[in-house]
Amino acid sequence: MESLSQPIIPQANQLLSSDFMRPCGDGIELIGQRCQDCGKTLFPKTGVCPSCRSENVHDQALAQVGTLYSWSVVHVAPKEWRTPYTIGYVDLPDNVRVFAHIGADPQQLRCDMPVKVAAADIGLDENNQPRPFFHFLPA
């Protein structure tokens, strides 16, 4: 049996930290995790693999271009949001689906169209300041 002498101090998944994206060229790239044991890629990163439960996961930059699976224009939302705004799911290579804001005029959007990630402020943080995040734009 495993020794129980060491207490477990949880520290994975700093949910609201800003390390889910970083500058790349003249844009940004999203940072997920890749499991070093089974190869599963996950976004956002959690520190543990949902396929094999390994904690041997490393940061992994994701592709900047994917396809738009679907979207919705939100007109009613909690008060920290300025409506309307558009959200969607973007499918990236590496078998990752990313929940994202979509920056384009909704009239331009089509299912399966190519979209590219870019930095964008969304909503408001605890201090009523715009929150740095990302959105996807038609590629």
Next chain:
Amino acid sequence: MRAVSVIGTGLIKFGRYPQVSLADLGWPAVKQAMADAGVAPKDIGAVLCGTGLGGPMPGQRILGRLGMTGLPIINVENACSSGSSAINLGSMAIASGEHDIVMVIGVEKLTRFNGGTIPLEREDWEVRNGLVMPALYGMRARRYMNDHGLTREQLASVVVKSRRHAALNPDAQLQKPTTVEEVLQSRMIADPFTLYQCCPTGDGAAVVILCASELASNYSSKPIKVVASHIASGLFESGPRDMTSPEITVRCARETFEAAGLGPNDIDVAEVHDAFTSAELMYYEAFGFCEPGQAAHLLESGATSLGGRIPINPSGGLLSKGHPVAVTGAAQVVEVVRQLQGRCGARQVQGARIGLTHATGGGISGFDHGVCAIHIFST
């Protein structure tokens, strides 16, 4: 394992009751169900109380009003399936022989949140970044429209059918008949859903009293058998998945039908989780009431209307009755049990012998839904 039956039901009309406490929403439904079942407080072995957003110890708060305390009371949280999950646990408590009679409560007071969309867990990545439930269902609907050619008018016609049923149900919040034009002209909530295509929330309480079948006739003249009670949780999936087919309901339905030795053609009446218009259509397909992509055709054929082959949501469903989160699953059981007892007046499904209820719960990243609860009942 012992067979389980429903011997009593209670329900308050869902609505906006900001001046009424959660405890006072609950006890009138408890009294109605106990009178319906013909049980005294001493007959009840345990209470399971489902609430999603009602705060701690709702069961104790409700039963304290009636002086029915000291017995085992367990509160159950499973989002929009809290009430139906409590029924599942209550059934197991009787089947195992631990108790003969169990009371199940679903209770919720949503007016305390001052309107808007149902509050979700802010630790969740997608919620934190702007997801609301109408938009999640909206994205599913959009993709279904893309893949199957479903139109906005067809989506709206789900509401027309819902209100037509609700007009016959005094317990429905929204009873006024409507038209496709009126539905589409109501204000936009999350594209493609206009206001009328989103279930209203509100406050509510529903109670179901379960009993060992071998003892049921001591209490009720029309006990209704629990043929199957089944719960599934969602599969976590971080990659692409097909959002036009609700995986958790497809799987849970298959498992439930297998357990019951029944299939979709055996069901006479069903209450399904029509939180938004597109959901009802996708569930026609998930249960096998029609083939994939044929849901709008099934609706337009009249098969799912009262008088049709398989009436769906004769109560008006969530779209017209309202959706007080945890109450929904229990209230669906109240409706189907009363249908099978032949007590539903103008909205009665004639000759109904086998009925089904279906409640899902969601709103967290990576899951189609977090939970799905399906029950099948028979006369």
